[in-house]
Amino acid sequence: MNYETVIGLEVHVELKTEAKVFCGCAARFGAEPNTHVCPGCLGMPGVLPVLNKKAVEFCIKAGLALQCRIAPFSMFDRKQYFYPDLPQAYQISQGDLPLCTGGGLKIVTPGGEEKIIRLNRIHLEEEAGRTYHSGAGATGYSLLDFNRSGLPLIEIVTEPDLRSPAEAKIFLEKLQEILRYIEVSDCKMEEGSFRCDANISVRPAGSQEFGRRMEIKNLNSFKAIQSALTYEANRLGSLLAAGTPPEQEESRGWDETRGMTFFMRPKEKATDYRYFPDPDLPPLVIAEEWVEEIRAGLPELPEEKKARYMEEYGLSAQDADLLGSSRETAEFFEATLRLYSGEVKTVANWVMGEFARLLNLEKLTPIQSKLEPEALAAMLQMIDAGEISGKIAKTVFEEMFYSGKPPREIVAEKGLAQISDESQLVVLVREILAQHPGPVADYRAGKTKALGFLVGQVMKETKGQANPGLVNKLLREELEKLP
Amino acid sequence: MELSTLSLKELGNALRKKAVSAREITGAFLERIKRFNPDLNAFVTVAEEQALAAANEADLRLARGERVTPLTGIPVAVADTICTKGIKTTCASRILENFIPPYDATVVSRLQEAGAVVIGKTNSDEFGAGTTTGYSAFGPVCNPWDKNREPGGDGGAVAVAAGLAPLAISFDTGGNLRRAAAFCGVAGLKPAYGSVSRFGLAALAPSLEQIGPLARQVEDLALLYQVLAGPDPLDATSLPAGAPGRSGQEFTGTAATGRPGLRIGLPREYFAGEELQAEVKDLVLAATGILTEKDGEQVDLSLPSTGYALAAHILLAAAEASSSLARYDGVRYGYRSPEAADIDLLYKKTRTEGFGREAKRRILLGTLVLSAECYGDYYLNAQKVRTLVIREFTEAFTKCDLILTPVTRELPGRAGEEKSPLRQYQDESYTVAANLAGLSGLSVPCGLVDGLPVGVQLLAPAGREDLLFQVARTLEKAVGRFSSPFLRG
Numbered sequence: 021m022n023y024e025t026v027i028g029l030e031v032h033v034e035l036k037t038e039a040k041v042f043c044g045c046a047a048r049f050g051a052e053p054n055t056h057v058c059p060g061c062l063g064m065p066g067v068l069p070v071l072n073k074k075a076v077e078f079c080i081k082a083g084l085a086l087q088c089r090i091a092p093f094s095m096f097d098r099k100q101y102f103y104p105d106l107p108q109a110y111q112i113s114q115g116d117l118p119l120c121t122g123g124g125l126k127i128v129t130p131g132g133e134e135k136i137i138r139l140n141r142i143h144l145e146e147e148a149g150r151t152y153h154s155g156a157g158a159t160g161y162s163l164l165d166f167n168r169s170g171l172p173l174i175e176i177v178t179e180p181d182l183r184s185p186a187e188a189k190i191f192l193e194k195l196q197e198i199l200r201y202i203e204v205s206d207c208k209m210e211e212g213s214f215r216c217d218a219n220i221s222v223r224p225a226g227s228q229e230f231g232r233r234m235e236i237k238n239l240n241s242f243k244a245i246q247s248a249l250t251y252e253a254n255r256l257g258s259l260l261a262a263g264t265p266p267e268q269e270e271s272r273g274w275d276e277t278r279g280m281t282f283f284m285r286p287k288e289k290a291t292d293y294r295y296f297p298d299p300d301l302p303p304l305v306i307a308e309e310w311v312e313e314i315r316a317g318l319p320e321l322p323e324e325k326k327a328r329y330m331e332e333y334g335l336s337a338q339d340a341d342l343l344g345s346s347r348e349t350a351e352f353f354e355a356t357l358r359l360y361s362g363e364v365k366t367v368a369n370w371v372m373g374e375f376a377r378l379l380n381l382e383k384l385t386p387i388q389s390k391l392e393p394e395a396l397a398a399m400l401q402m403i404d405a406g407e408i409s410g411k412i413a414k415t416v417f418e419e420m421f422y423s424g425k426p427p428r429e430i431v432a433e434k435g436l437a438q439i440s441d442e443s444q445l446v447v448l449v450r451e452i453l454a455q456h457p458g459p460v461a462d463y464r465a466g467k468t469k470a471l472g473f474l475v476g477q478v479m480k481e482t483k484g485q486a487n488p489g490l491v492n493k494l495l496r497e498e499l500e501k502l503p
Numbered sequence: 504m505e506l507s508t509l510s511l512k513e514l515g516n517a518l519r520k521k522a523v524s525a526r527e528i529t530g531a532f533l534e535r536i537k538r539f540n541p542d543l544n545a546f547v548t549v550a551e552e553q554a555l556a557a558a559n560e561a562d563l564r565l566a567r568g569e570r571v572t573p574l575t576g577i578p579v580a581v582a583d584t585i586c587t588k589g590i591k592t593t594c595a596s597r598i599l600e601n602f603i604p605p606y607d608a609t610v611v612s613r614l615q616e617a618g619a620v621v622i623g624k625t626n627s628d629e630f631g632a633g634t635t636t637g638y639s640a641f642g643p644v645c646n647p648w649d650k651n652r653e654p655g656g657d658g659g660a661v662a663v664a665a666g667l668a669p670l671a672i673s674f675d676t677g678g679n680l681r682r683a684a685a686f687c688g689v690a691g692l693k694p695a696y697g698s699v700s701r702f703g704l705a706a707l708a709p710s711l712e713q714i715g716p717l718a719r720q721v722e723d724l725a726l727l728y729q730v731l732a733g734p735d736p737l738d739a740t741s742l743p744a745g746a747p748g749r750s751g752q753e754f755t756g757t758a759a760t761g762r763p764g765l766r767i768g769l770p771r772e773y774f775a776g777e778e779l780q781a782e783v784k785d786l787v788l789a790a791t792g793i794l795t796e797k798d799g800e801q802v803d804l805s806l807p808s809t810g811y812a813l814a815a816h817i818l819l820a821a822a823e824a825s826s827s828l829a830r831y832d833g834v835r836y837g838y839r840s841p842e843a844a845d846i847d848l849l850y851k852k853t854r855t856e857g858f859g860r861e862a863k864r865r866i867l868l869g870t871l872v873l874s875a876e877c878y879g880d881y882y883l884n885a886q887k888v889r890t891l892v893i894r895e896f897t898e899a900f901t902k903c904d905l906i907l908t909p910v911t912r913e914l915p916g917r918a919g920e921e922k923s924p925l926r927q928y929q930d931e932s933y934t935v936a937a938n939l940a941g942l943s944g945l946s947v948p949c950g951l952v953d954g955l956p957v958g959v960q961l962l963a964p965a966g967r968e969d970l971l972f973q974v975a976r977t978l979e980k981a982v983g984r985f986s987s988p989f990l991r992g
């Protein structure tokens with residue numbers, strides 16, 4: 021029998037606002053422990069939450085980019101449980117009435133089919149602090165860092181529309197791409213600003229009913245997501261095939277080293293969070309005009325951008341995807357295009373090629389690098405004008421990338437300008453021909469490949485600065501002239 | 504000069520005429536606290552050092568004539584549930600026994616800006632959960648009219664009645680402030696919800712409580728309220744300036760002259776029950792007569808949800824308390840059980856040892872009320888009752904200008920008397936509606952029975968504190984003020 025996997029995701033995304041969501045503390049990752057804290061995010065007596073409007077704006081932005089309905093009226097609730105890094109013993113979250121409802125995101129499945137993954141909701145909440153455990157037993161201890169306490173978080177909940185671990189991964193990548201695009205989050209899984217819980221069940225193909233659902237908690241990398249879901253889908257499939265479907269819904273964890281999911285607790289025993297409306301926060305009332313203002317300020321989203329790249333610039337789907345999927349890359353690409361009058365494809369190749377390679381190597385984003393679109397455009401113009409060769413350009417580019425200097429300055433400093441002086445080159449060509457009688461003879465015997473070797477020798481002699489077209493021409497001429 | 508009996512205005516005049524210095528005033532009240540507090544137990548902490556420093560500062564302001572307000576140089580007692588930077592704030596609980604906040608409540612900042620002197624922190628039931636101060640971790644407070652009687656749930660009222668401070672600020676969750684005012688023979692106001700910032704008030708039931716003033720006379724009460732009230736960006740539930748229900752800032756025109764054609768609503772349900780002691784009822788009705796004798800009108804009202812209001816209040820107050828008190832876990836500050844071997848034991852032992860009986864009762868009840876099985880039956884139904892109560896009052900205020908009721912069912916009870924929890928909650932039968940509906944409620948003395956004060960409660964819609972002050976002043980003028988034995992030399 022064939023089985024079908026059904027997956028729904030709950031994604032937690034930290035918003036990159038300047039301040040925390042309910043107090044004035046700076047929202048910073050990686051600072052000294054407990055240096056961005058105040059009586060509010062430490063849960064001291066009598067300190068009240070004051071909502072950061074920017075966090076609401078970011079949540080609405082995410083909602084609009086994901087086609088959600090923005091609720092004109094929503095509520096903050098207290099989700100209550102005891103944990104040492106949860107200072108008030110409740111997390112301010114949203115229960116029945118979230119800020120964003122519905123919505124969806126289009127993905128292309130591994131089979132090449134377009135498909136909408138519906139969203140159930142997006143709500144705004146606060147982050148807890150962080151616990152660092154050290155040792156165990158009588159000598160063990162735990163340390164608490166409240167820098168993270170009170171950071172704004174959105175939870176994005178999908179409908180159970182995903183049908184394979186691969187689809188789940190594609191969905192998450194797409195989601196990450198959009199959220200980065202609209203600049204509401206860095207979505208860094210390794211820093212915990214993009215985290216995921218997955219609900220998965222398996223049913224006989226064609227069945228309309230859902231199988232028993234397993235919740236897999238805290239999947240913190242794309243690899244973990246795909247491996248854990250694949251493992252769990254297989255496990256549930258085998259149980260069905262053996263005629264022993266799971267007896268209960270469970271919360272399960274993912275053991276990275278052993279490569280398997282493990283039982284944590286039955287779902288029925290899930291904590292009763294005793295949600296109730298937070299009496300310290302009035303209902304969140306959102307004016308329609310504000311939503312429209314935010315909508316108007318949204319950037320062109322990746323899908324729209326890629327379509328435009330293909331149509332307007334005639335780029336291939338693959339190139340459009342590479343250039344359009346990060347906002348910074350797209351903006352760099354477009355800014356360079358505006359400054360450069362040559363071929364679009366030339367710019368695209370440099371951005372996708374050398375630039376991407378160096379960014380990757382140095383683990384930088386386009387904005388973090390020293391290279392400016394002006395510099396790249398200027399360099400491309402120099403190639404077109406024959407001032408430097410394509411090969412030299414790579415050296416110039418690398419230098420621009422690391423030093424941020426304009427190309428002309430680099431070329432002058434390093435003496436990299438292309439040698440296009442015929443009288444200078446012809447002397448060198450004659451010398452090379454005299455030094456390599458073998459290849460000369462080959463050429464004359466009709467082995468035209470030998471010309472390549474001779475060009476190479478000239479280029480080597482000039483450290484790549486000779487104008488290759490000119491070298492070619494001179495070599496041919498001089499070879500003809502030989503007796 | 505005997506300073507303890509003077510009104511705010513009289514103290515202010517003496518200060519401005521340099522007949523006395525702020526330091527002398529604060530010193531005199533500190534002396535009285537030293538002398539009488541061991542018996543009364545109204546204060547948990549006396550902030551002698553800080554108070555004298557603030558008094559010196561006030562003297563400088565007075566000397567330079569800078570930023571002088573009616574409160575400059577005047578000592579104010581502050582409830583120990585209200586955070587004071589650098590001064591211990593225990594909430595009358597073992598769990599915060601040594602807690603010193605690094606911040607001031609907004610009301611405390613407002614007092615300091617006005618030049619007032621925070622003289623000490625007053626006792627109450629633990630986090631205000633109770634009606635008699637019998638649940639304070641630091642022992643009950645005595646009633647200054649009779650040391651064998653309970654004072655109502657607030658040490659601030661006792662401090663003012665006994666002349667240990669000319670003014671006090673405290674908080675009212677279900678009537679504790681108003682009831683204590685009535686039992687101690689002083690005036691007390693629970694302002695309309697959102698009038699006074701709650702920032703820095705260690706919460707028990709955030710949707711119900713407000714900080715309010717206590718004073719021996721209505722004029723002082725109004726002056727103090729004026730300093731406390733106002734919008735606060737640190738409290739999202741505080742009414743913005745100019746919002747409907749936000750009263751104006753000037754109450755100095757609290758003339759005693761009655762308003763022509765004042766319509767006073769008397770809700771039947773508040774007078775019908777046998778539990779209302781006859782002598783109390785008589786005095787309250789007599790007060791109604793005084794207020795309407797010229798050309799006022801008594802309006803017979805019915806508030807049918809009254810019987811459910813108390814139940815709703817008990818459930819909501821407990822639900823919110825269970826949540827508000829959860830943060831006291833021994834992890835970051837406050838009491839931590841020394842014997843806990845792991846985190847679960849740390850929670851259990853800290854909270855078992857740190858909280859007293861009534862706080863625990865509310866935590867348990869509130870946890871049940873908010874549990875998945877009970878939420879619909881208890882929490883949601885209580886919220887529905889709350890909505891009905893609000894509607895009934897809104898409707899009632901179309902027929903009358905204010906509503907008059909007793910504050911308490913009876914005279915102060917014997918100190919240390921054991922009451923069932925339900926009987927205890929019933930102490931607040933007449934006062935909880937103002938908390939549920941967010942109304943302003945003022946308790947003002949209307950007479951004595953067996954040498955013990957009785958209060959009358961005046962209720963007005965949000966934003967009409969001016970009317971309450973005016974009417975209370977009229978009554979005060981007619982029945983006189985009542986001085987506890989501590990103020991009679």
Ligand SMILES: [Zn+2]
Nearest residue numbers: 043045058061
């Ligand atoms: Zn903070």
